[in-house]
Amino acid sequence: MGRNDTVWKLLGGKPWAPLGAGCLVVAGAACNVAEVVVLEEFVDGFQDFSRLRILLFAVLLAGFYGFRYFQTPLLERLNHLVGLQLRAALDRKVAEKAARISAAALEEEENQALLGRLQNEPERRYAGGFFAVLQILGGAVGTAGVFALILEHVPVYLLIVVLLLGLMAVVFRLIGRYKVTMYHSRQEIARRGDYLSGILFDRSLAQEKKLFGYTGYIQKLYREETIASGKSMRKSILISNLILWLYDNITYLFSASAYLLFLPPLYQGEMNLGLYIAVIPALVRMGEFFVAVGSSCLPAYREYLACLEDMNRLNALPEQYYVPEKEGGKRPKNLSDQFHEIKGENLVFRYPGQEKPVIEGLNFTFQSGRNYALVGENGCGKSTFIKLLMGLYQPEKGVITVDGEDIRTMEFGRLQGLFSAVFQDFNRYDYTIRENIVLSDLGEEEEERMQSAASEAGLDAWIASCPEGYDTRLGNLEEGGVNLSGGQWQRLSIARLLYRRAGICIWDEPTAAMDPLAESWLYGTFQKKKSRNRLNLFVTHRLGAAVGADEICVMGEGRFLEQGNHEELMKKAEGVYRRMFEAQKGMYQ
């Protein structure tokens, strides 16, 4: 894994702005040295100068100032251009990669955090790295020039500089060590505080918040958390600030010590007054440069390196994606038409960082042309099973095959082409109604197919009432977007399911309840959808929905406990299914 996305590579394509900035910085440094030379000459001889020469000097001096003043806005503009250039490149890289990362990889918190960081203006860190290098370059040129002037007269100053630089390096290491840990703990602490405060603004919690009246309580937690975290940080920040102070003082010695060191030669007449006066401002600038190296350039460069590291980690994340044919991808050979059987053996799966497998020793065989219902308690792994079945997550052990072909060896797009699924936590796109439906099967839109999906999902009347029909924007991303109820979102997700042509239809029931008529309608729709070359899988904890299925799979302990149709399962006196069914039925008697 090389360092692929370095700032140099990203800027390399259009190098004019960064090169321009580099030239300006170097010219600025040269200007500072020239100023010293001119000033020295003036101070030493002004008493004997003609008026014209004095005037010439004044013009030169003003010219130096003018140059610096024009340099600033030009440099700013170039900086801005470089920043935008970096941003465009990084946005693209991050988005393209994010589009491809596998869903399973996102389960890991670490990766979530990584993406969070990379969305948060990574270009700033990149630009920071670039300008740190630029600043060091300019400073080095200036310093070399000033040294050349001084060392002629006071060679011992070089020794002092080396000594001070050594001291700085030591202190600098100390700073570095503190900064890194502090940055991370600061982030962490802020996150907890944000969460607590966020509770009080959460729309879905507004009712609980107002009724229970817990604002004061959460506020107290928030305050305690913030103050405690402040206390825990205070000391380490003070220490690191003191170290910075020390560092600052050492760098000040660069110029201040010149006053001391140059006095004896001056006292003995070995050095002229002009240099003594002219060089001090230059040395002050040099000191500032050394401070900047330690306090801003190197940390900025380090942040850039950390961000680069993040980019490398991002690039290394596993991918799982495909592009639908009409969107430019090649159409995978459609499995759906000849699909006959999907089968899994001895599946084992656990979530990252968890000890207990969610799925353990699960076997199944599903056949085309049949309706399956998957029932079981909450958290028994039904939804996880779906993700394994669809190849979104990889089982730790065991194999899933489609008509004998191991799904691991199948192209992802080809495998997905077999399925159309609604997940428990289906997406609610804050885009148009049209997009909400056709996103399941992108390509040349088939108006008719979309409308029939919408009407099968019972959305006709509602869509007709929307201001812009299918092009009505939903959600509150855009101003004027239409807000939907949970039930309407659900129907939209079903329309999306129906729009996609597939051999296996999976409907993972959301935990939120639907109203009875809608639910009943849905069960019916599913039964109707039964066809010779389609497999329907209905995941539910409403047993009523399972009754009509050709086969009911009762899940528990990470595997299928019972399988069979309703009648068969009801015959098992001590069966899990029977017990569950009786309990639920009891509510209607």
Place this chain on the structure above:
Amino acid sequence: MRNVGKALKLILPMEPFRLGAYLLLSLPGALLPAVMLYLQQRIVDGAASLSPERPLFFYIKPVLLLMGTYMLLKLFRLLALQYMEFGYFRYILLDLDDKIHEKSARVPLEYYDNAAYYQTVQRAKQASTFLVFTANLAVMSLVAAGSLLSVGGYLAAMHPLLLLFVAAVSIPVGVEKYLGAKGQASLAQDMAQVVRRKKYAFGLLAEAGSKKEIAHHGVGAYVADKYLKACEEADEREEQYGVQAGRRGLLCAGVKTLAHSLAVFMMVWLLGSGRITLGGFSVLLSSFALLSGTFSQLFDHGGEILKTGAMSEAFFALMDLEVRDGTEDLTLDKGREAVRLEGVSYRYPGSEAYALRDISLSIKTGEKIAIVGENGAGKTTLAKLLSGFLLPSEGRMELGGIPREQLREEGIFDWISAVYQEFGRYKLTLAQNVILGDTGAAEEGDCSENPAGKAGDRENIRMEEGCTPENVGAVGKKETAPWGSGGKRIREALDWADLFLEEDPEQMLLGREFGGRELSGGQWQRLALARSYYRRRPVLFFDEPTAAIDPLEEAALYGKLEKLAAGRTLVLVTHRLGAVRQADRILLLEGGKIAEAGSFTQLMERKGRFYRIWNEQTKWYKERKE
């Protein structure tokens, strides 16, 4: 400008002592620069008139002093900074957050469905940071102004003409800053919508929940495209801004160069004509940077103050948001009418359609009401109206005999406990999750002994109306539990909801996000039930209370809820018709109207709409014939 005044008026009195300390620590920053100039002059003048008669140390002494002064200046700056962050502004921010939180607790529920309100809140939260910035900038401006005064005074003492020098150096800085500030203010607001779009699209790609569907449908590239489009739009705007800023910058540079040339000529002339010494000249050389730096700081602060002042507007916008609330407290007496609605209609703000139409209804204390109906029929809206969250748009509504609009919102809530479909999954400790239901009780300690006053009265209503020992639990008994009396009630609530987790509820952090334990959907649901159990109130609202629970337990849970409701007033909103049989009265809503009302038997006998829906739902549970 008005905002700045408002901001300062709000913040400065908040923590006066901390402010004083901060000012004291900042003061040396205003005085020491002038001292350093003086020392520099002495050093250079000394060097220019070296005489072997004086010892070397005479010339070295001011150098040492200069070094010491510098160190002191920096030390004070450091301490001031540190104190500002940890000793002063952290507290101000907390105080401001409190104000926002409290306000947000008082705004009507309707606001929460309104995107504009969210923007106001988001902006207000940012604004509180800006308020702090404003205050800090005010202090820093004070320091900068002080140091300008001291440096300017020192130069004027050297030669009065140098006041002109100060002006020449500083005025262009002012022009520059003024022009710069004007451009910037609009950018941030311009970008808000684009940034939202970016965040939204990126969230779809980067979150595990939405990602799996994206991967399944193969629409990653499609969404990434949307993201990139938003990015491009943002970049374009910034680019335009950059061009403008560049032009302004060049203009300023021109002005600055002209004015500073004047200053250079003046200082060369003063030296050439012997009006100032070489030391003075060297001080002037240094004071170019010092003066323009400080002026630029001062103007920066000024500009920033205006900017942050404008940004803090949002804070006041939120604070000034009008909240209608009554003044009277609700009292409910047993056996009397608790709620009366006459021809009540309701529509959400900004919506044409009525969510509820012409509802007339009377509920006595102790009655059990079930509200059923299709999605969108207005069930939840009616429940929200009854529990005091919404005010009728038309018609009359009374609670406990008092017109609704005269009642204080919190006074109503104080009578109610509830479970909502959208219950919270708080990433706090298990115990805190329960305590949230009744934070007042948690502070008072164990309330089970019926403290005097209103809370006691409320308990009594329930007690008198005959509740059974099962649901009363430990009420009345006083025991010392192993981890505090408050804890006992928490454990009792958890036990009641059958949430058995081995760990100590006070230690057990929930939610994976902060390294706690993740609960299953059903466990979270039971926790929500425990929370409402913990909140002992005479009126209960259940809005789909078991949506996330298993069928096996659902029946059992309804049994529990029924027991909990014994002797209390209950309003139950549900899709599960099986759960409404015990209600005294069932309200079937259709299109915002009460389509049918009556007890279960009455409605079944009527063979109307309720009857039809009942059959629809139960048919799946009937034994199949084949």
